[in-house]
Amino acid sequence: MATKKPTDLQRIGDQAFLKVEKINAELFTLTYGAIVGQLLKDFESVVEVNNQLEKMGYNIGLRIIDDFLAKSSLGRCSDLKETGDVIGKVGFKMFLGVTASVSKYDQKKQEFNLLIEDNPLTDFVELPEEYKESLLYCNILCGVIRGALEAIQMKVECEFVKDALRGDDATEIRVKLIEIMKDDIPADG
């Protein structure tokens, strides 16, 4: 199977974007903000809020992957770089309406960074001082990527390396492939 070029994937992403139902962007941003706000009220520590966001994302990822595969009709990726391109150009486009690009692909370490320039989750959001150091506002995205890839047998670690809300110049997520899970034949009985 030939590796798809980023330009092809951009086209596939645009086509898939046309097929999905849309939601008002402000409603989306406000709803997500309400979720984070409520989690901050419910949980004592910010670390716990970060974990909860990742967990929520994980559960979303497990389901969203079927929707993604159904609407994009994409098959297996030939290498990790292609996986990153597919997530950024097709996945992000379909579900967030914006694209992300792969930066810093390291084949030896089996990891890549996703550079997110435009993030609908963070429109109009400013973190107060008390949370600026610790809160990973968009941690749900890390969970979604982890859950989605796990459902297709790829175990990954996902974390923010740069966050515009915390003062960095850009928002970047690092995705590191831990292992490709082999099918276990279930035991009899």
Place this chain on the structure above:
Amino acid sequence: LSRTIQEHKICTILYFALMIFNLYVFNKKGQCIYYREWNRQQPAENLAEEQQLIFGFLSAITTFVSKTSQEVNDKFQCYSTSSYKMHYFESATGLRFLINTDPRTPSLQRDLRKIYSEYYVEFVSKNPMYKLGDTISCAHFIGIVDKFITGHANFKSE
């Protein structure tokens, strides 16, 4: 054609009619999460055992195909005997869809793909009340699959 119609009237087992028998959906752990039959000649003696047998066979044959095929990502699609044909589709997420039909029915790959991408994704996977991997009891899914299969050109021919 006239001979076919005569045999059709004589035989109790309808060998020459187009017919869709049943549908199985397995999760990646090997559990049958959905089973529906429409035209089955003989009811199964032990459905659970039958499902286990089928899954065991599917694991073996998909592994065999991936090991022996010249092409990367080649997929097992169907087998047929003199009395039935089994059509198979597996999603990248490990969901396995299986339909048994009469031996003359042409490939149902697209239909299986449709059941996955339009019915499973929309009515099961997106249903927050449905726990992934559980037996499917979503009324919408059951209804729409029934409608799709019973309205299919190959469902039953007289």
